[in-house]
Amino acid sequence: MHIPDGWIDLPTSAAAAGAAAAAVTVSARRAAAHLKHKVTAAPAVVAAYLLVAELLVVPIGLGTGAHLIGTGLAAVLIGPALAIVCVAVVVIIQALVLADGGVTAIGLNVLNNGAVPALVAWAVFAAGSTVAGSTVAGSPVAGSTVAGSPVAGSTVAGSPVAGRPRRSLPVIAGVAAALATLAAGAAAALEFTVGGTSVVPAKAVATALGAGHLVVAVVEGVLTALVVRVIDRLRPDLLSTRVSRTAARAVRP
C-alpha cells in the first residue's frame, strides 16, 4: 500500500527519506557495477513495466479486481539492487505525477514497497531455489544481463540443470513474492507504529494491515508464479543465467 501525506509524522518521514536515499544509492552502485554501464536503460524499462502492469487487472471476486505489484517479480528476475532502484523511480512518479501515495511519504514508500520486499523476495527465492537443488548464482543481479547471449541460455535449458528443480522455480518465485508482500505490510505497520497516531493500539493497526495484505499476498504470489512460468517458457535464458553460473561453478573443482 502507498502511505499518503500526513499519516506518518515528519521526523519519521525525514528519517525514512534519508534511509531510502542511502538504500537507493547503494543499490544503484551495486547494479551499475554488475551491469558494466550506466544504470539507466534497464531500470527505466522495468520501472515502466511495473507502472503499466497495474493496468492489467484480474478478477478476485465481489466485483473487485487486483493487479500485480511486481516488486517480488522484479527482485527475482533482475535482482534486488536493480529492483530497489526501479521501485524508487516508480514511487517518485506515482507521488508527483499520478497522485498515488504521499509526496512527503516518498521515503517511507520506497522503504516499505521497495527495499524491504525486494530483499525479502530475493532472500526467499535464493534459499528456496538452493533447497530445490538449483542453487542461485552469487551475483545479485545475475539475471539482469539482458544483453547476455541467448545461445548460452538455450544450452543451459538443455543441460542437466534444467530438470525437476527448474520446474519448481515459478512456485518458489510465487512464494517469495507472497512473503515479500507480507513483509511490505509489516514494514508499513511498523512505520505507522513509530510515526503514526498513538490513539490506537499498534496491534489494531497491525491486524488491519495484516488482514489486507494477506489477500494481496495470495494474489501476488499466484500471479507472480504464473508470470514467471510464462517468462521461463518464452525466454528460458532470463531465469537460467543464474542457474548456469552455479552449474559452471559446480563443474569447477
Place this chain on the structure above:
Amino acid sequence: MSSAHRTADGRRQVRIRGPLTALAPEAKLVGLIAFLVVVAVTPPSRPWALAGQAVVAAAVAAAALVTPRDIVRRLVVDLPLAVLAATIAVAGSGPRVDVAGVSLSRAGLQVGLALLAKATIGIVAVSAVAAATAASETVAGLRRLRLPDWICDLVALTIRQLQILGDEVGRLRLAGAVRAGNRGRRGQWAAVARSLGVLFVRSLERTDRLQVALAARGGGTHTLACLPASIPAPPAATATAWAAALLPALAALGLRLAAGR
C-alpha cells in the same frame, strides 16, 4: 510524439494554458512540498484548520483547471485508507461516542477523519500540480532542485517508456479480448499472466535498443535531451514565481496558526 504531448498515464493531452502552467516547475514542486508539510503538522484536534487547507487545495486545483472527474478517479486510492481510518475509529482508546449505532472512540474518530482529510488534501494538491506541469517539466524541476542527474535521467526515461509500454498493454489487452470469448475466472488469470509475461520479455528486449540509443546520444555522460528541440525548456523560477508558488503553503500555515495551539 514527444513526452510533452501526453500525460504520464498515456492519454493524449491537450495542454490548456492556465495560470499555473507558466510557473517554473521547481517553484511548483517546492510549493507543493511546503504545503503538504504544513498540512502534515496540523494536528487532528484542529479540524477547522484542515477544512480551510482543503479549501486552499481545491482553489489551487480549480486554478490549475483540474477536472473534477480526474480528482474523483484518483480518490479511488482513498478507499483502502478509509478502511484503516475506520479501524482507528473503532479500536481507538478513550471515551466512546455512538455514531449511527456503532460505538466509536471519540479520539480515534477525530484522528481517522483527520488522516482521511490529509490524504485527500494531498491527492487534490498533487493533482493540481500534475495537471499544470508536463512530466518533462517535472523532471526539469527535479533537476534544478539538485536531485542527482542519474535519477532525473531515469525518471525521464521511465516516463517515456511508460507511454511505449502503455501502448503495448493496449494491444495485448485487445488481442486478449479478441481471443478470449467468455472465459471463466481461471481463464482471465491465465490471460493476464500471459500478457504480463510477454510484456516483460518485450520490455527487456527494448533495453538493448534503449542502451544503443543512449550511447548514440552521448552515452549518458551528459544530461539527456528529455525535451524535444521544438519545445522550449520551462522558465527558470523568478522571485515572483517563488512567491506565487509558496502562497498556498503560507495560507495553510496561516490557517494552522489561526486555529490556535
